[in-house]
Amino acid sequence: MAQHTMLAMILAGGRGSRLLDLTNKVAKPAVSYGGKYRIIDFPLSNCANSGIDVVGVLTQYESVLLGSYVAQGRRWGLDSKDSGVYVLPPREKADEALDVYRGTADAISQNIDFVDNYDPEYLLILSGDHIYKMNYEKMLDYHKKNDADATIAVISVPLKEASRFGIMNTDKNGRITDFEEKPEKPKSTLASMGIYIFNWKQLRKMLVADMKNAESAHDFGKDIIPTMLKDKGRLFAYEFKGYWKDVGTIDSLWEANMDLLEKNSELNLNDPTWVIYSEDRSVLPQYIGPNAKIDVAYITQGCRIEGRVKKSVIFTGAQVGAGARVEDSVLMPGVIVEEGAVVKRALVADGVRIGKDAVVGSGGSGPITLIAKNVKGV
Amino acid sequence: MAKAFGIIAPPPGHIQIMGLQEHRPIGAFSFLGRFRMIDFQLSNYSNSDIDRIAVFVRTNPRSLTEHLNNGSHYNINSKRGKLQILFSDRHKENDIYNTNIEGYFDNIDILERIHQSYVVIAPPHMVYTQDYRELMEEHISSGADITVLYHHVGDARENYAGCNVIEIDKNKRVLSIERNSGTAKERNIHMETYVMKKETFLDLIYRARKISAMYSFRMIVNEMCSELDVRAVAHRGYFAAVTDLKSYFDANLDLLRIEQAEDLFRDDWPIYTKTTDFCPSKYFEGASVSNSLVSNGCVIEGTVENSVIGRGCYIGKGARVKNCVVSAYTEIGEYVNVENQVIDKWVKISHANRITAKREQPGYIRRADRL
Numbered sequence: 001m002a003q004h005t006m007l008a009m010i011l012a013g014g015r016g017s018r019l020l021d022l023t024n025k026v027a028k029p030a031v032s033y034g035g036k037y038r039i040i041d042f043p044l045s046n047c048a049n050s051g052i053d054v055v056g057v058l059t060q061y062e063s064v065l066l067g068s069y070v071a072q073g074r075r076w077g078l079d080s081k082d083s084g085v086y087v088l089p090p091r092e093k094a095d096e097a098l099d100v101y102r103g104t105a106d107a108i109s110q111n112i113d114f115v116d117n118y119d120p121e122y123l124l125i126l127s128g129d130h131i132y133k134m135n136y137e138k139m140l141d142y143h144k145k146n147d148a149d150a151t152i153a154v155i156s157v158p159l160k161e162a163s164r165f166g167i168m169n170t171d172k173n174g175r176i177t178d179f180e181e182k183p184e185k186p187k188s189t190l191a192s193m194g195i196y197i198f199n200w201k202q203l204r205k206m207l208v209a210d211m212k213n214a215e216s217a218h219d220f221g222k223d224i225i226p227t228m229l230k231d232k233g234r235l236f237a238y239e240f241k242g243y244w245k246d247v248g249t250i251d252s253l254w255e256a257n258m259d260l261l262e263k264n265s266e267l268n269l270n271d272p273t274w275v276i277y278s279e280d281r282s283v284l285p286q287y288i289g290p291n292a293k294i295d296v297a298y299i300t301q302g303c304r305i306e307g308r309v310k311k312s313v314i315f316t317g318a319q320v321g322a323g324a325r326v327e328d329s330v331l332m333p334g335v336i337v338e339e340g341a342v343v344k345r346a347l348v349a350d351g352v353r354i355g356k357d358a359v360v361g362s363g364g365s366g367p368i369t370l371i372a373k374n375v376k377g378v
Numbered sequence: 379m380a381k382a383f384g385i386i387a388p389p390p391g392h393i394q395i396m397g398l399q400e401h402r403p404i405g406a407f408s409f410l411g412r413f414r415m416i417d418f419q420l421s422n423y424s425n426s427d428i429d430r431i432a433v434f435v436r437t438n439p440r441s442l443t444e445h446l447n448n449g450s451h452y453n454i455n456s457k458r459g460k461l462q463i464l465f466s467d468r469h470k471e472n473d474i475y476n477t478n479i480e481g482y483f484d485n486i487d488i489l490e491r492i493h494q495s496y497v498v499i500a501p502p503h504m505v506y507t508q509d510y511r512e513l514m515e516e517h518i519s520s521g522a523d524i525t526v527l528y529h530h531v532g533d534a535r536e537n538y539a540g541c542n543v544i545e546i547d548k549n550k551r552v553l554s555i556e557r558n559s560g561t562a563k564e565r566n567i568h569m570e571t572y573v574m575k576k577e578t579f580l581d582l583i584y585r586a587r588k589i590s591a592m593y594s595f596r597m598i599v600n601e602m603c604s605e606l607d608v609r610a611v612a613h614r615g616y617f618a619a620v621t622d623l624k625s626y627f628d629a630n631l632d633l634l635r636i637e638q639a640e641d642l643f644r645d646d647w648p649i650y651t652k653t654t655d656f657c658p659s660k661y662f663e664g665a666s667v668s669n670s671l672v673s674n675g676c677v678i679e680g681t682v683e684n685s686v687i688g689r690g691c692y693i694g695k696g697a698r699v700k701n702c703v704v705s706a707y708t709e710i711g712e713y714v715n716v717e718n719q720v721i722d723k724w725v726k727i728s729h730a731n732r733i734t735a736k737r738e739q740p741g742y743i744r745r746a747d748r749l
Contacts, residue, residue, distance in 0.1 A: 270675060270677075275655050282651070285672055285674070290668050295665070296665075297661045299659055
């Protein structure tokens with residue numbers, strides 16, 4: 001792809017408050033996932049693999065860690081000449097009051113000057129907190145083929161869950177006829193993934209108008225897309241087939257990690273043609289001790305396992321002491337489970353220490369326990 | 379603090395490691411799964427604030443140059459610092475000419491242009507951590523012309539055959555540096571690590587060439603012991619010299635004693651390497667792993683005991699890997715039984731094979747072989 005044909009803007013300002021203590025100090029896109037990744041590695045790697053070389057990351061909530069993380073564009077190969085990852089928090093401008101990003105569309109509106117610098121033909125809008133592998137270049141081809149004003153990526157969801165999503169109703173050519181936010185009686189099962197391609201010149205005009213509209217919530221789903229539909233715009237749904245997760249809650253984050261334990265996991269992270277890039281830490285390979293027992297597990301470098309691990313995902317630098325048992329659990333980076341401790345059906349937050357012989361988590365099939373504070377030994 | 383220039387010396391001509399070395403220079407040997415031998419020396423430099431470094435390569439430069447790249451993964455500043463790769467591949471007519479002195483002489487114009495006052499020379503085939511700032515300080519305060527590092531061992535009779543030993547007096551003055559004859563248990567192993575002024579280094583190169591075209595750097599230092607003030611400094615901590623397949627095998631498996639490994643991998647002394655962005659490793663039902671170091675990107679369904687597994691390996695159902703050093707991208711098929719082997723990269727062993735050797739004499743399985 002010619003450089004800067006399409007620019008990507010990743011919306012990464014959300015807190016993800018249903019992730020409770022996990023997002024006390026970091027924004028949701030910076031939450032760890034899958035042993036060695038942060039969630040935002042997925043859209044960033046997808047961009048890099050799709051030949052997009054300039055990515056703006058719109059940050060707002062607790063943006064320090066997220067900002068410093070994504071600014072190292074070389075992790076994703078986004079560091080060649082004229083390429084880069086740019087962190088864009090709200091900023092003070094001449095002749096304007098400093099304002100936070102009031103909505104997803106406003107975040108782009110406030111950075112029109114940034115996009116204009118590159119003068120792209122198309123603008124790709126992404127969410128920073130979804131886990132999936134997608135080739136945006138194919139979506140752009142589809143957008144061009146349809147001569148579309150906007151293309152929205154959709155995924156088919158089970159009918160009974162459809163009322164949780166923004167649902168697109170389409171004609172037989174894939175043209176969107178109607179958009180319903182969380183409909184009670186969904187007419188289709190095509191849910192919006194929050195991934196949009198717009199023609200920049202056209203979107204720019206709409207954003208300028210939207211900024212002046214006092215009634216607007218400045219949101220793509222609530223304002224921009226409905227307005228385009230009302231104006232009889234050519235909006236197309238691009239159906240994505242594959243693994244896609246919006247991990248909004250502790251349970252769904254736990255589940256998304258457990259998905260990796262499947263033998264033929266739909267999300268294949270071992271695919272040399274579509275690598276998900278991440279930070280690399282200077283640590284030893286994973287060390288499995290003489291008396292360790294590992295049943296089914298996903299374990300990364302820097303871990304030290306001396307106890308028993310069953311159906312669990314163990315993140316960078318986590319340790320499981322001798323005689324300890326970790327089952328159906330997720331241990332985030334740097335977690336230490338001391339000797340004899342038991343962790344069951346739990347998600348243990350970064351750096352937490354579970355003391356000697358302590359027992360945490362929940363058996364059975366209830367909700368997953370989040371352990372976000374050190375637990376004293378017994 | 380005076381600035382030093384780091385030099386990773388050409389691999390000594392007398393060290394030939396069966397199999398592995400046919401495909402890559404010794405510095406590019408895989409070590410502990412995710413590292414390469416040279417990572418330890420380059421991390422030593424980087425952690426010691428030495429950011430101008432030359433690495434000498436004699437043969438098969440591909441894998442080493444690919445791995446080193448511009449050195450940014452070693453935390454070497456991409457503007458102020460510089461990692462150079464210097465070649466010397468001209469002396470094929472007779473191996474006797476393949477000395478490190480020849481390697482230096484082939485690049486003498488570059489060495490002449492070094493503007494740091496000191497050089498710190500380190501070997502590509504030894505693994506240890508050392509703060510060169512401390513060594514420099516000791517060198518400068520002692521007033522010595524040359525300072526060399528040594529490691530005291532108690533098993534020089536059976537091991538360290540390819541190494542040299544240092545004789546020192548009670549003031550730590552070096553009396554001689556000679557080949558390890560294997561006649562004594564207690565020896566000071568020469569770590570082939572030197573600190574000296576740049577001028578001294580250049581002078582020794584010219585002197586060596588005047589004496590003999592076969593002279594190595596160690597030989598000229600040995601020769602000059604009486605004329606120059608050559609001092610020895612003891613090294614503490616983990617040390618391994620890779621001089622043959624057995625010592626390569628042992629160095630890897632020794633680090634399965636986790637206290638040893640933790641001595642080499644300290645939080646305040648990171649060992650940098652190039653990332654390959656492999657995903658974590660997957661363990662499935664049937665996996666049984668004990669006392670092993672496993673790199674990322676592996677899929678394990680069989681038994682792994684007392685082994686080091688490189689990146690992206692597959693260990694099939696019912697397979698048993700015991701006391702092995704397995705390099706990246708290798709597949710050990712179902713019900714295959716391997717013991718005491720060094721297995722090179724891209725090897726594929728299909729089911730029901732049994733390949734074993736004695737612990738004292740490990741086997742080598744060639745790169746990309748199908749068995």
